[in-house]
Amino acid sequence: MENRDAELREKILSLKRRRNAVILAHNYQLDEVQDIADFVGDSLELSQQAARTDAEVIVFCGVHFMAETASILCPDKVVLLPDVHAGCPMANMITAERLRERKKELPGATVVCYINSTAETKAESDICCTSANAVKVIESLDAKEILFVPDQYLGHYISTKTDKKMFFWPGFCPTHIRIGAEHIIELKQEHSQAKVVVHPECRPEVIALADEVLSTGGMCRYASRNEVEEMIVGTEIGIIHRLKKENPGKKFIPASEQAICPNMKLITLNKILWSLEEMTPEVKVPKEICLKAKAAVDRMLGIGRADERIKPGSYPDYHGH
Numbered sequence: 174m175e176n177r178d179a180e181l182r183e184k185i186l187s188l189k190r191r192r193n194a195v196i197l198a199h200n201y202q203l204d205e206v207q208d209i210a211d212f213v214g215d216s217l218e219l220s221q222q223a224a225r226t227d228a229e230v231i232v233f234c235g236v237h238f239m240a241e242t243a244s245i246l247c248p249d250k251v252v253l254l255p256d257v258h259a260g261c262p263m264a265n266m267i268t269a270e271r272l273r274e275r276k277k278e279l280p281g282a283t284v285v286c287y288i289n290s291t292a293e294t295k296a297e298s299d300i301c302c303t304s305a306n307a308v309k310v311i312e313s314l315d316a317k318e319i320l321f322v323p324d325q326y327l328g329h330y331i332s333t334k335t336d337k338k339m340f341f342w343p344g345f346c347p348t349h350i351r352i353g354a355e356h357i358i359e360l361k362q363e364h365s366q367a368k369v370v371v372h373p374e375c376r377p378e379v380i381a382l383a384d385e386v387l388s389t390g391g392m393c394r395y396a397s398r399n400e401v402e403e404m405i406v407g408t409e410i411g412i413i414h415r416l417k418k419e420n421p422g423k424k425f426i427p428a429s430e431q432a433i434c435p436n437m438k439l440i441t442l443n444k445i446l447w448s449l450e451e452m453t454p455e456v457k458v459p460k461e462i463c464l465k466a467k468a469a470v471d472r473m474l475g476i477g478r479a480d481e482r483i484k485p486g487s488y489p490d491y492h493g494h
């Protein structure tokens with residue numbers, strides 16, 4: 174078995190070189206997929222990595238909206254998603270059409286869209302945000318009312334940090350809502366010294382029990398601090414592999430063994446090899462949607478670089494590819 178896995182890994186690495194490809198893996202991917210990747214990170218880090226690479230082919234080990242974001246940021250590269258069924262249920266809880274209808278009901282609101290969304294949703298939004306920069310993005314806006322899509326729980330968390338009036342789309346991550354307050358309370362009794370770190374996609378009652386509320390990238394940085402020896406981890410359990418690998422000797426306890434995203438686990442080494450052999454399935458965003466979605470992503474990336482105040486519907490001219 175071990176020999177077969179080693180052979181599989183060897184084939185992938187050799188084909189990757191021949192294709193001039195780079196393998197990017199999300200923090201929630203299977204251990205063996207993370208181990209073969211050139212870069213492991215959260216969705217934005219991976220997209221930025223994609224934009225930076227000289228490789229002609231990107232094998233994106235994550236879910237569909239992430240591969241779309243990579244394609245939006247680098248439309249000239251081939252972006253492969255080794256299993257086309259790896260979607261995100263939360264991203265699919267909103268459609269561009271339903272968002273257009275809601276915008277008509279709230280004409281004064283600026284639409285802020287979590288990066289965990291389809292390209293079509295991003296294209297209908299004024300600006301994107303990640304779980305790491307959401308508060309900063311919203312505070313930068315010249316708007317009193319915000320329509321936040323699609324995650325109501327991240328939206329709720331941000332609303333506790335800003336005075337702006339926020340309207341939420343009723344979406345949620347089915348994986349993060351499996352983490353209950355009772356899990357945290359029980360684990361805190363067993364591990365009294367442990368820091369409780371949770372993702373802002375968790376329910377408010379779980380967030381209320383946390384020492385830190387962080388994106389997955391933030392969790393990895395936090396775990397490396399000297400004062401952190403034991404950590405209760407309130408997010409998808411795939412991240413435990415990376416946390417242990419980067420912090421030998423420290424203890425990481427999943428808040429719930431049930432916090433597994435089945436879509437993230439669809440990508441396997443066999444599928445990566447097949448994808449590189451066949452150069453499929455390719456994720457490509459239609460040009461018109463790509464340009465609008467990129468404008469929303471670029472505006473987010475510009476926060477901190479420029480003092481741009483965004484007004485609802487005020488798309489600056491975008492001269493894309």
Ligand code: SF4
Nearest residue numbers: 261262263346348434
């Ligand atoms: S963990 Fe949640 S938000 Fe992330 S891909 Fe899975 S369902 Fe979507």
